Amino acid sequence: MECITWFAPILPGKLDEWKALDAEMNGPRREEHARSRKRMGVTREVASLVQTPQGDFVSLFHEAEDLAKAFQTLAASEDPYDVWFREHLVSVHGLTAEMLAGPIPATLFFDYRADG
Template structure:
């Protein structure tokens, strides 16, 4: 199992739109989002908000058997929910589908596990 933590900037003036997106994928689009994550092979997804002096960031944790494959699916899926979500991510974070197809957005340097 692979896991990654990474940060995506919330572009200036987009914080309310980001909050609405989070509410939507936890509310009316919850089932569509769950199916999307299953298609991607994600076992876990955690999203947090981190305000900093440099601006707002989304803090993300993803876990899957093959994260590169998961991001590739997210970038290329023709499912209507996935297409809608990609548009939102590009508008709110500036992340394009091409950016998701390259190397993972972060590299692992330390992974402590108890036990």
């Protein structure tokens, strides 16, 4: 299993839109989000709001058997939920499908596990 943590900026003035996106994913679109992540092969996803003097960010944790494939699947998907989700990635974070399809947006340097 692979895992990665990374940050995405929340563009200036987009914090309320990010919160609304989060509410949609955790509320009325929760099942669609779960199906999307299952298609991607993602087994765990965590998003945390980080507010700094330099601006707002979302800190992300993703876990999957193949993270590159997971991001590529999202980038290329024509599923209506995935298209909707990508539109918000552009408007809230400035992330495009091309960016998702490329190399994973972070490089793992350290991964401590108590069990091994």
